[in-house]
Amino acid sequence: MKLSEVKAVLANLDRVDFQFEDGTFVAEHFHITEVGQVTKKYIDCGGTIREEVKVNFQLWNADDYEHRLKAGKLLNIIRLSETKLGIVDAEIEVEVQGKETIGKYFLAFNGTHFLLKNTLTACLAEDACGITPSKQATPTSCCDLNAGCC
Incomplete structure (x- = not known):
């Protein structure tokens, strides 16, 4: 509002x-x-x-x-x-x-x-981190040093 x-x-x-x-x-x-x-x-x-x-x-x-x-x-x-x-x-x-x-x-x-x-918190750069709804529980996400972000 x-x-x-x-x-x-x-x-x-x-x-x-x-x-x-x-x-x-x-x-x-x-x-x-x-x-x-x-x-x-x-x-x-x-x-x-x-x-x-x-x-x-x-x-x-x-x-x-x-x-x-x-x-x-x-x-x-x-x-x-x-x-x-x-x-x-x-x-x-x-x-x-x-x-x-x-x-x-x-x-x-x-x-x-x-x-x-x-x-709620959320990743605002899902495209840069390769996050999709099916991958959100996967350890290789935004905080993985090889993910290309963070």
Whole structure:
């Protein structure tokens, strides 16, 4: 979901809920501690230089169980970030504190609440590494010194 889509959804919501793919919800007393823009510039294992720009929301649970983030408040935080930080209309990535570490999720909306979609790693240069779906479990993949990449 892009930032513009989130803003359009928030304009028609009262409360904000986030649900994981397993059906559980982020505690309703969460805070959004950060709204920001993250730029990542990197080189993949095939030698291609890439750049990603994402809008980042960071969710945090505190001990203030009476806290409830309203949609209008989040919309105001987003507008302030656009004005003060120059945030662009990019895909949203949501960070949520798990039991042991921070998880990163893509964002979707199901008509009622926001869905936290699991993220996965992937080889971005499969053609350079010779990876096909049938070869993905084979040890001679992208990290093999004879594979022509990495």
